[in-house]
Amino acid sequence: MVTEGDELALVAGLRADDPEALATLFDRYADRIYNHCFRATGDWAEAEDATATVFLEVWRHRRRVQAHDGSALPWLYGVATNVCRNLTRSGRRRRRALAALPPPAIEPDHAERVAERLGSAARMQTVLAAIRELPAREQEVLGLIAWSGLSYEQAAAALDVPVGTVRSRLSRARARLTTLTEESS
């Protein structure tokens, strides 16, 4: 159980250049950031790279780390959202370049675990394709609130926008998704 005091001490440790504070933050939130990045990219390997980048960025900007309602998590999600946004852009460029190459030969891999991960990645790609029609900022709000379970206030702190903006973006995202569903059916 993480208490508010713990988290504030962690933030103070980061601001005081304590690498142990970074390690603790990583132990505490690596899984959540990893899954958030996976939901942004649809690729487990990219999510892994992104997770490492997020925590490196956290260290780089450690003097600016902020606690929201006693938690560093919203700020951490804000860093992750920025990292994944850039990664998604460069990923799109890379995919376009790769699309021009001949497809690689398929090598059979019988590991059940690998198959599961490929399956979940394919499923996530389908979900991402479904929401691709939404503006990027509405996708981000949807990802933070509907998928990562942040409150409106935490998402607002993560994105550094007013709570009202988060509410209206989410509401527009849901309305657009409804319209898209009607159009596709």
Add this chain to the structure above:
Amino acid sequence: MTNPTPPPDEPLPDQSRARIRADLLAAAQDGRRGVRRWVVPVVAAAAVLVVVGVAGWAVQAGRDDNGAPVGVPTPTTTAPDPAPSEPSGKATLSLSTCTDPIGQVLAGAQLAATFPADDVGGETTMWVAGETYALCDVRAGTTTVHKPVSTASADGIAPYQVSSVYPRTADGFRTVQVAGGLVPEGATAFDVSYTFPDGHTEAATTTTDDQGRTWWRMVYSYDSSEPDPTPIRVTVSYSGAQKEYSLKPGVDTCAQANETC
């Protein structure tokens, strides 16, 4: 599709976790030591600055009253003529900031008019490409380009929609709403005013470009970022006729073309 569901969460694989953690700690330790490594180049740079400063002082001491180095004739020309229609320094900043986003929204657009910096700390420019124009507003580190509008008509709600940006303040956020457009050719006594949910009415100001076209712009700022469900009322009057429009919050208050609200 209304509720697209991602696959369930998975833990970061142990091997990857250990590797990333070790890399992070190494980078963090290195970063801390790196602070001390900064000292050497910083001291060296400071030494160079001192030398340059002393040399500069020596040259300055040898200048004549006009500030030119001794032995160099003082130019007799007066200050250069200002560029005929170039905007001021601030407008130039706005120009360069707008060029890219305007190009993406309205290809080939040319600057038509500039509204100088307003009380709310922003600057607005109007851009035209053929029969279409778009507004670009620069304030609080945000460049907002409106959806392009036809120059042919001032009817309909499109020319009167406002963009909304939320600059951070010491206490939270504030709302700044901007609108602007082209006064119809031949219109007389043109006037646009916006009545906001707080009861305030803000009238547009106008400016005329090199081609004799008149442009209007409205800016209003208030200390809240919470959405108000009350519509904004727009009153447009010219050539003896008056029209009213009602801007729906979240729909007509998001005129941005380069960003979402």
